[in-house]
Amino acid sequence: MKIIPYGHQSIDRHDIKQVIAVLKSDWITQGPKIKEFEDDLCRYTGARFCLAVSSGTAALHVACLAAGVQRGDEVITTPITFAASANCALYCGGKPVFADVQKDTINIDPFAISKKINTKTKVLIPVHFAGYPCDLKEINRIAKKNNLIVIEDAAHALGATYQNKKIGSCTYSDMTVLSFHPVKTITTGEGGAVLTNSKSLYEKLVMFRNHGITKSNFKRAPEGEWYHEMRCLGYNYRITDFQAALGISQLRKVDSFIKARQSIADIYKKAFSGNPYFDLLSEPRGAQSSHHLFAILLKDHYKRERKQIFANLRKNGLGVQVHYIPVYFHPYYQQLGFKRGICPVAEDFYQREISIPIYQSMSKAAMQSVIKKVLKVFTGYR
Ligand SMILES: Cc1ncc(COP(=O)(O)O)c(C=O)c1O
Structure with a gap:
């Protein structure tokens, strides 16, 4: 008996052709397809900036780093999610704090968030469970009042809309995180992205994706054309060009x-x-x-x-x-x-x-x- 899975990717001939073309090109990673994919994601969601990375988990990690989560900081999220939504706080030395969910939507309850806020709270990570958007307006109001950063975990929600805007527009948040794992709306095999409307957050995200290394805005005078600087402890969270090509093709559909x-x-x-x-x-x-x-x-x-x-x-x-x-x-x-x-x-x-x-x-x-x-x-x- 053939099992009907709970989720499955849809890859067609056009997707495969695009991936093969990149595999035959000079750039299989760190090439032009990544920027093209990021620009397409901005166009689709309405966000100003996008950083494509190697997974949704990597996206959550760099988003928490860019938000400045450090030892002792608290990050409020929902317990009804994949572990990554909370693990990203632990990666930064922070503490996940779980707020209960609403009975009807099973999304994080803004009232429960309010009850968990204290002087250590730094970030809220609402998760659009099953693709149903959270009460973003109310969550954003609470965040503004308490000077907190909102990172939407939209791993389930690419293509969803909230108040006639695409999830990812970051209208009511500082950053939105996507995942392109095969069971998600579109896939790149493994992959993820962070969307934001903030130039300063975007600049931090770029550094964390690539070891904290930059090739511009130097603190010291460059010693020659080879010069680059590592400014903070970053990671290798790069996505490849053939994955980005698959993402571009998938996003059209x-x-x-x-x-x-x-x-x-x-x-x-x-x-x-x-x-x-x-x-x-x-x-x-x-x-x-x-x-x-x-x-x-x-x-x-x-x-x-x-x-x-x-x-x-x-x-x-x-x-x-x-x-x-x-x-x-x-x-x-x-x-x-x-x-x-x-x-x-x-x-x-x-x-x-x-x-x-x-x-x-x-x-x-x-x-x-x-x-x-x-x-x-x-x-x-x-
Ligand atoms: C809600 C949620 N957040 C984050 C992630 C992590 O994404 P990835 O598997 O791309 O690392 C997932 C993956 O299943 C998820 O469901």
């Missing part, structure tokens, strides 16, 4: 990808409306999701059976997944002293969630098969 995901989500919503087994996430007002994930939330009666229901869905050929184990449940975070019980809404959600397949190239037959199998598995648990 992003709106059609979102349209396809939207129509799958609409079909699922119709098919599952009023069912007695599970609830669905609510679309936030004034926003449109990129539908990165399609989450079902088991009702109380079925919550206890989640392990068995999940196993049965897998047995029926559905590559379901759970997004996410609350970050502070992981042994590493437990060893750091985080206790269970700190975010009750998130913890309850974790016990109910199952992500069912959604990706742009899904056939009608696959979609119908998902609907049929999901309902069939649940009827066994009446």
Whole structure:
């Protein structure tokens, strides 16, 4: 039986042709395609500056460094996310602080953020869970009031819109981070980007991507044409030109990808409306999701059976997944002293969630098969 995965990339002949052309060229890394990809991402999102890097995790790390996160600083994020959204604070010597999520959207709750702010707080990292935009306006208002930097983790949300602007425009944030992992809206294999409207943040980001080395604005007189300076401790977070070529080609199709995901989500919503087994996430007002994930939330009666229901869905050929184990449940975070019980809404959600397949190239037959199998598995648990 062929498994229908919860997410899958869509690579066509045009994508492959673009990658091959770069592989045959003189520049497979540090060449012109990277700037072209960055310019395209700026045009698409509306942000002024873009830095493409080797992963979404690298993007979060350089964004935290550019925000000035240091030992002792606190970074508030959600527990319902991939570990990278919190790990980036640890990389800088900072401390992740988890604020609970809203019950209907499962995005970070601005009220819960307010309660966690103290003199050590430096950065807020809201995550657009499953592609549903957070309440950015309110989060930005809280940040401004408390002099904090906002980094949107939009790993799930390229192509989503908030108040008629594309996520990534940074209208209500200082920086936005993207991921191009294969299950995301567009892919470069591995890859990520940071968007910003701030020239000074952009200049810092550029340094952190490449070992902290610069070839301009020298502090000392250049000794010759070879001269360059390392000004801070940076990393090698460069993306390659053939990945950027794939990104450029994929980005041309992003709106059609979102349209396809939207129509799958609409079909699922119709098919599952009023069912007695599970609830669905609510679309936030004034926003449109990129539908990165399609989450079902088991009702109380079925919550206890989640392990068995999940196993049965897998047995029926559905590559379901759970997004996410609350970050502070992981042994590493437990060893750091985080206790269970700190975010009750998130913890309850974790016990109910199952992500069912959604990706742009899904056939009608696959979609119908998902609907049929999901309902069939649940009827066994009446
Ligand atoms: C919400 C979130 N943030 C960050 C990342 C990290 O991105 P990457 O895998 O490109 O490093 C992911 C990846 O799954 C993610 O889901």
